[in-house]
């Protein structure tokens with residue numbers, strides 16, 4: 259199984275963020291680390307771990323010793339596969355040489371930087387805590403500390419962004435040669451400061467930016483392996499691929515989601531409840547449900563089709579005992595006719611056009627309720 263560890267603290271809240279995070283004091287951060295260690299010790303799931311993703315929030319806000327203790331707790335509790343991919347999310351402005359060295363010492367082998375833009379005015383508008391220069395310093399420090407697998411997160415369709423400015427971000431970032439780039443469109447979520455601004459971005463320009471991203475990164479030797487993710491050969495994020503392949507995952511920490519034995523649940527989002535009961539995982543797990551076969555099939559399709567490689571015909575047959583073409587024959591034909599999907603005896607995948615309208619294409623695989 260995969261492990262996800264949630265660290266819900268950030269220096270300050272970004273203007274577009276609706277993730278479970280806030281600016282916790284040092285004392286609360288330490289209480290949280292202690293609770294997380296209790297949860298790690300108490301969980302009963304003990305399958306071999308293939309990858310770990312430490313996300314947030316801003317995991318790099320923790321002190322080096324705190325991250326070391328968390329990783330020690332994990333090493334003590336779980337059997338990690340020898341080549342396990344272990345990622346930490348980090349924000350420029352919270353990184354020090356000492357922290358990077360601590361990450362390397364405790365086995366973290368991939369770092370994911372939340373940069374979003376190279377332009378100071380865009381960073382400010384987004385409410386980011388760092389400048390581009392601070393990012394560059396963190397990036398080079400990470401290389402010096404020995405990280406050979408680095409992701410950079412970018413956001414397009416930022417208010418007032420022009421195509422030229424987006425291209426500058428892409429060009430500057432690829433010049434640094436990270437192994438992986440994630441490029442998402444800004445999504446305006448209810449309850450965030452951006453939502454109050456009542457801001458609209460041209461849909462046509464957003465589509466053009468997405469096309470530019472795909473074409474430009476391809477020329478720079480980045481393979482698009484998912485709707486918003488691009489990697490140098492051999493550097494696709496294994497943790498995320500596992501998620502889209504519906505591998506089992508155990509989420510630890512506040513609000514973290516899990517999928518084990520076709521059961522899904524979330525940890526509580528209530529920090530006081532979490533701090534009090536982390537040593538009794540069954541008390542902090544909420545929204546537990548067993549997925550019916552049709553829900554599993556839907557997820558298999560709409561998560562799997564996010565990948566440019568698509569879904570495996572054989573895996574579908576093995577898991578559900580049915581031929582994918584029998585279950586989804588009508589949808590496959592319709593989407594193929596529309597030029598959005600292709601399939602052969604091994605795989606079913608979205609075409610480039612299908613990827614561009616993936617929400618529409620994937621909705622076809624939801625079963626009608628009647």
Ligand code: SF4
Nearest residue numbers: 268271272275314315
């Ligand atoms: S750093 Fe990430 S998690 Fe933290 S507030 Fe900003 S977007 Fe949200």
